[in-house]
Amino acid sequence: MPLWCDPLGLALGVALDRLIGDPRTAHPVALFGGGAARLESVLYADARPNGVAHVALCVGGAAALGVLASRPRNPVARTALTAAATWAVLGGTTLAREGAFMADALERGDVAAARARLPHLCGRDPSALGPQELARATVESLAENTSDAVVAPLFWGAVAGVPGLLAYRAVNTLDAMVGHRSPRYERFGWAAARLDDVANYVPARLTAAFTVLAGPDRRGALAMWRRDGHRHPSPNAGRCEASFAGALGVTLGGTNVYGGRTEHRPTMGVGPKPDVGDIRRAVRLTRLVGLAAAGAALAATVATGLATTRATTAAANAALRLARGRRCRRAIV
Template sequence: MVGYPDRLHRRLPHPVTALGAMISAGEGWLNRPEHSPRRRKLAGIATVAATAGVAALTGLAASRLPGPAPVLAATLGLAQRSLHDHVAAVATALEADDLAAARIAVGRIVGRDTAALDEAGVAGAAIESLAESFNDGIVAPAFWLVIAGLPGLYAYKAVNTADSLIGHREPRWKDFGWAAARIDDAMNLAPARLAGLLIATAGGGGLHVMRRDARHHASPNAGWPEAAMAGALGVRLGGAVAYDGVMTERAIFGDGPPPTPRDLRRALDIYVRACGLLWAAVAFGGRAWRR
């Protein structure tokens, strides 16, 4: 709810930056173009295993700290406030009719080309990122925290960070990032579906669209929260986008019109309610478990 203040980050960088540095170092040392695809794949497996192992051991050490320290350590793996702030900045720029600023703001949270996006394209990109990151940044970390404590949470963050950095299909990362992408897919199977259910519940609809459209996404997981958000808002998400100047066809989610800045604000409201539902479920489940 509070976030990780920029002033603190400048003095004590967020721990995820250390995970990113480990992965980037491994990629720089081991992902050599002269190596065979098999060797690069094995190097990628070793990099992910080492990073996740260090992260899990760090979580285990943090779980044994006295007082409220383990609780504070857990919050470092949950990006609830940060995600809201980044998406809200896009909404604020759109509401001020500042399309240039909105493109810059959305470019900080998506990988697609943003320079030519119109108002609907910017709003759609922000909504899709909000829905997918609700799983990656909040639901999945909370899921693994419940399942495996701080070691599970930290290991998930390591794998998810690795997927963001090297889990791509371009030739440079196709083999080296294979393990990161596959392990991340496996660790998100249950959380992504839970995230979609939470969004649909918080939005008062979207289950039909989620069941119908989620599997059309290229990812086995991202389609669930994105399709649920499209259905809850009554808008159309997905479709063709450009990455590094190359147009890519994507599945379409929902049956409504393209999203507007108002729909982006509605998506943020749904996101806040979905977060509340998640923590209510965790609290209720914890009390039931103790009994």
């Protein structure tokens, strides 16, 4: 298989996401979610083993589909499938558009529209939120989802190709569906939540690093990442939010309400709470971090391909030398 197939497919998938974003109907992730929900109705019980089985079947099925999609030996087909898978799992453009919608609504004073739209970004209750709290929720969601929707898929695509892309999106989708804290999913969703933590451990820290590189205040981003990144309840989201807070010069965190459940989270950053103008700055930062992640993923994919080609060539040469040595010994005998 030519070296250029996977990097070109990844680049085309990133370009498709940047140009057109998510499909409005029949999104592959939504189709997966429907299948996962039907399987949940069969397997559900208030027990961890049932949740483990649910995750294993859903993620294993997605990974197996990725393996099958990677089998074509035709370079054009391989490139096209890689591009389609990359486009299907990325959500950077849609994330930026949601942030821009929130900024537009709050800039024109339409708090009702912003409250109605916030559930597209996060799960907190928007009914009592004013403009500043809506702005904070938006910036925090942009920070966290930059990792979930952009950096993490690209990382796993670079590490494991199409199977990595599809498996990661399955893990992240299951976490959103059943991994949250509630009486129904306290045990059943345990496996989905823990696997999502593992899958996002490296990408979240890469997101923070790219934020330091691409942000308007590099020193601030690095300082807040190091000082406050561990203070968030999530082992991963705090790294993203703290680095965004430092890069933008704002303070994130505080009291959040989720379906009647109130959480008091430590603050991160130094500066005022975000206002409406900070949403657009966060959107720009999200786009820049996404570009940095795409560049790093492409470089890693090329490097992996070169290393694999060299290893294959070296193994073939060693086998050839061994075969020649055997023929020489036979000729002497």
